[in-house]
Amino acid sequence: MLFSKISARAARVLAVVFLLTTVGLAAGLGWSWWFVTKLALKPLPGPELPAKMRPVTAPASPLQLQYQLSLPGRGEIFPALAGARAVDYWPVAVLSIANTSKKPVLQVITAEVRGWSNQLRETAVIGPSEVRTFNLDPELLPDAYQNGEMRQATLVVEVKEPASGHTFADQRPVFLHGVSDLFWGRKFSNAQLLARWVTPHDDSVLQLVSEAQRLIPGGRMRGYNQVDGVNVETQVRQQAEAVFRALKQSRISYVTSIYTFGNYPGETQRIRLPRETLQLNNANCIDVSVVFASAMENLGMQPLVVIVPGHAFTGVRLGRDSQKVLYLDLTVLPKGTFASAIKRAEEWLKKTPPDQVLTVDIGAARSLGIYPMPTFPAARQQVTTATL
Numbered sequence: 001m002l003f004s005k006i007s008a009r010a011a012r013v014l015a016v017v018f019l020l021t022t023v024g025l026a027a028g029l030g031w032s033w034w035f036v037t038k039l040a041l042k043p044l045p046g047p048e049l050p051a052k053m054r055p056v057t058a059p060a061s062p063l064q065l066q067y068q069l070s071l072p073g074r075g076e077i078f079p080a081l082a083g084a085r086a087v088d089y090w091p092v093a094v095l096s097i098a099n100t101s102k103k104p105v106l107q108v109i110t111a112e113v114r115g116w117s118n119q120l121r122e123t124a125v126i127g128p129s130e131v132r133t134f135n136l137d138p139e140l141l142p143d144a145y146q147n148g149e150m151r152q153a154t155l156v157v158e159v160k161e162p163a164s165g166h167t168f169a170d171q172r173p174v175f176l177h178g179v180s181d182l183f184w185g186r187k188f189s190n191a192q193l194l195a196r197w198v199t200p201h202d203d204s205v206l207q208l209v210s211e212a213q214r215l216i217p218g219g220r221m222r223g224y225n226q227v228d229g230v231n232v233e234t235q236v237r238q239q240a241e242a243v244f245r246a247l248k249q250s251r252i253s254y255v256t257s258i259y260t261f262g263n264y265p266g267e268t269q270r271i272r273l274p275r276e277t278l279q280l281n282n283a284n285c286i287d288v289s290v291v292f293a294s295a296m297e298n299l300g301m302q303p304l305v306v307i308v309p310g311h312a313f314t315g316v317r318l319g320r321d322s323q324k325v326l327y328l329d330l331t332v333l334p335k336g337t338f339a340s341a342i343k344r345a346e347e348w349l350k351k352t353p354p355d356q357v358l359t360v361d362i363g364a365a366r367s368l369g370i371y372p373m374p375t376f377p378a379a380r381q382q383v384t385t386a387t388l
Contacts, residue, residue, distance in 0.1 A: 060101035062166040065126075068096040069157055075174040077113070077153075078183050079144045080196050082137070085369055088185030091135035092174065093155055099126040108160045111136040113153050116144050116176055144176060145374045151176045179373065180276070183268050191358055194305055195365035197271055197290040199372040200298035204278040208246055208291070209298050216242035223300035224320045233318040236301065240316055240326055241338045243295045247288070251334050255282045273373060288330040289314035293362055306345075307358040313345045 073090035081089045092113065099105050105126050112119040117138035126132055136157065153176050159168040182197075184190055199205060213221050221239055226232045272280075272287040274294045283291065286305070292314045293303035302317040304325060313329040327345035328338075336344075349357065 060099065060103045060105050060164075062161070062164060064099065064101035065105065065161070065166070065168075066098040066100065067159060067168045067170075068098075069170050069172065070094050070096075071155075071172055071174065075155075075172065076177060077116075077140075077144075077174055078177045078181055079140055079147070079179050080177075080182055080373060081190065081193060082140050082144075084193055084196060084371075086183075086185070086190045086193055088189040089183065091137045093136040093157060093172070095134045095136055095157060095159070096131060097124075097126055097134070097159065098131040099128065102128045104128060105161055106163060108162065109134060109136075109157075110159075111138050111155065111157045113138055113140070113155050113174060113176070116141055116153050142374060145179050147176060148178045148180070150178055150181075177268075178270070180270050180272055181268055182271050185267065188307070188358055191307060191360055192365045192368065192370055194271070194286075194290065194307075194360045195362050195370045196373045197273055198293045198297055198303070198305075198362050199274055199375050200294050201372070202273075202275050202294065202375045204275040205291070205294045205298055208243065208274075208278060209295050211249070212239070212242040212246040212295065215245045221299050225300075233324065236316060236318050237326060239299060239301075240292075240296070240328065243292060244328065244330070244333075244338050244341060247291070247330065248334055250278070250281055252277070252288065253282045253334055254331055255284055273375075275375065285329075285331050286312040288333065292328065292330060297362055302361075302363045304362065305360040306349075307360065308348055308352045309356055311348060313348060315345070 071093050073092075077092055078089070093111065095109065095111075097107060107124050107126055109122045109124065110119055117140050120136060120138040122134065124132060124134070153174050155172045155174045157170050157172075160166070182190070182193060209221060213219055216238055220227075221242070222235060223239070224232060224236070227235065269286075271290065272283060274291045277283045277287045277291050286307075289305050289312050293305055293316075296303035296316045302320065304315040304317070306313050306315060306327065313327060313331075315325045315327040318324040318326055326342070327349065328341040329344035329348065330341055332341045332344055
């Protein structure tokens, strides 16, 4: 009897202990869940955002945004210089945006030369009390590289602020030069851009090389790839003479430079592309020089164009990276000989002070990212005569 009473009391104690333990565990689990949830939802401290990236509750007033659009090149666009890393050139337009408010503003900028370029699009944040300047240079369309004469066009610039819907818009007249116009720059600083006129893959140049191939002994134009038993310098001379003879057979004749329009006539020259020179069979000194250089580069050789005061002639290295150069003055055409072309070029070098001799190394220009002007199939090429 006594044992039964003790057993019953022990069971009650165990039951109470079990109940208290269960309640304690449940309370502990509940508190742990609450703590972890709070910890997970609480943002971790981090660096403060820059002022121009902080969210704003309301957009800045349009009256606190100031815009200034200018045309540094008097609105003149030279396709040959566009995107070609010219030393002395300018963007199509320069846009300045001043934010006089105490809030950052988002600006969506677009610019386009209507009918002649793709649309340039740029997004920028202008910080409080900040002034930013943007060079606007829309990429020209292929038609700009087929245009033969100076044309008037319209530059359209728009700036939108998505937060307020405010829009700034302006239109300015600009002038697109013909593809053959080269702006030499001050002291001929853009002379290396002449390499853009050397177009070795143009159909007209391929035809010239094909004609020269029929005039060389053995009928092979090998470039610098040496043939057993033949000196490479001799091989280069033979190929240069074959191209000279092909030009002579075309009856190419000399003409003076063509006048160029615009605000920079003293620093701008119209230079015919090889396709135009070979089609018309007339050229000035620099026109025919870039034709010869195009043929040499087509054969994998390293041509040069040499500019001296009032004149230009051409040359080709007598071996890959050779310091020896074969110079030719092709203005002896159509009646002169290959030997007379060499002699006249050497005379120019002798009588011209070295500091007045400017050499455009086509291979070096290519290494600087100056590539040939875009060319198109003959069916799409046209010489335009439209004026302003």
